[in-house]
Amino acid sequence: MGDLAIQRALITGGGSGVGAVMARMLADAGVKVAVSGRRVDVLDAVAHHENITAIAADVTDEASVRNMFATMVNTIGAPDLVIANAGMAESAPIGKTSVDLWRRTIDVNLTGTFLTFREGLAVMDKTKPGRLISIASTAGLKGYAYVTAYCAAKHGVVGLIKGMAVELANSPITVNAVCPGFMETPMLEKSVENIVAKTGMSHDQARASLAKINPQNRFIQPDEVANTVMWLCSANARSITGQTISVSGGEA
Numbered sequence: 001m002g003d004l005a006i007q008r009a010l011i012t013g014g015g016s017g018v019g020a021v022m023a024r025m026l027a028d029a030g031v032k033v034a035v036s037g038r039r040v041d042v043l044d045a046v047a048h049h050e051n052i053t054a055i056a057a058d059v060t061d062e063a064s065v066r067n068m069f070a071t072m073v074n075t076i077g078a079p080d081l082v083i084a085n086a087g088m089a090e091s092a093p094i095g096k097t098s099v100d101l102w103r104r105t106i107d108v109n110l111t112g113t114f115l116t117f118r119e120g121l122a123v124m125d126k127t128k129p130g131r132l133i134s135i136a137s138t139a140g141l142k143g144y145a146y147v148t149a150y151c152a153a154k155h156g157v158v159g160l161i162k163g164m165a166v167e168l169a170n171s172p173i174t175v176n177a178v179c180p181g182f183m184e185t186p187m188l189e190k191s192v193e194n195i196v197a198k199t200g201m202s203h204d205q206a207r208a209s210l211a212k213i214n215p216q217n218r219f220i221q222p223d224e225v226a227n228t229v230m231w232l233c234s235a236n237a238r239s240i241t242g243q244t245i246s247v248s249g250g251e252a
Contacts, residue, residue, distance in 0.1 A: 005129040005235045006081040008032045013086030015042035017185035021222040027051035034072045059086045059112030082120035084113040085135040089150045109153035130173035165242030174241035181248030183220040216249035
């Protein structure tokens with residue numbers, strides 16, 4: 001495992017996108033990984049690796065999250081790395097943002113991260129190096145039109161990791177957020193489809209409109225985020241805590 005400070009990991013939203021990429025990268029490095037999500041078929045596709053175990057869970061449900069960690073402890077052992085990656089984003093202008101959309105967005109992105117970190121921390125060995133990492137977003141560092149609920153949730157995640165980092169500063173457990181810009185994942189494709197449906201743009205035009213937000217005029221690739229996570233899991237990153245690491249091509 002090279003200089004990795006961790007041996008067992010849990011990744012929420014681990015069945016697709018960057019969650020699956022992180023799971024495979026960690027597993028290839030010898031880490032025992034539990035991937036969780038609501039769709040068992042998607043999780044099973046990732047869990048073909050000998051070091052990856054699938055655990056069905058809903059991060060918005062307290063009992064489900066608690067059971068997720070209990071299952072992990074009983075199968076591969078307690079985690080020393082917890083990655084809160086599960087997320088969702090729906091777009092609507094503020095005047096058309098329903099309470100249901102607002103609550104759903106907060107529940108998955110913010111409450112889901114809170115429950116994942118709280119219950120993960122409860123089973124972690126606080127005397128040994130550990131990592132709590134949220135895959136947040138540049139939406140937690142700035143504002144974007146038409147996704148105010150998502151921005152609010154991700155800003156909340158940033159506040160959560162900063163508070164937890166101070167609380168855990170006297171332990172060997174660090175707490176950080178990785179904040180990608182628009183990333184080449186299924187969530188991006190849903191955003192593109194939404195733009196096409198609402199504006200009449202072509203698929204290529206919609207993609208280009210999002211890509212140009214990145215000063216490098218491209219989409220972030222999942223492996224770039226995964227490699228950032230790998231660095232945070234190294235022994236050399238033991239003093240990096242309470243940070244929001246933007247992986248966004250210089251987006252301000």
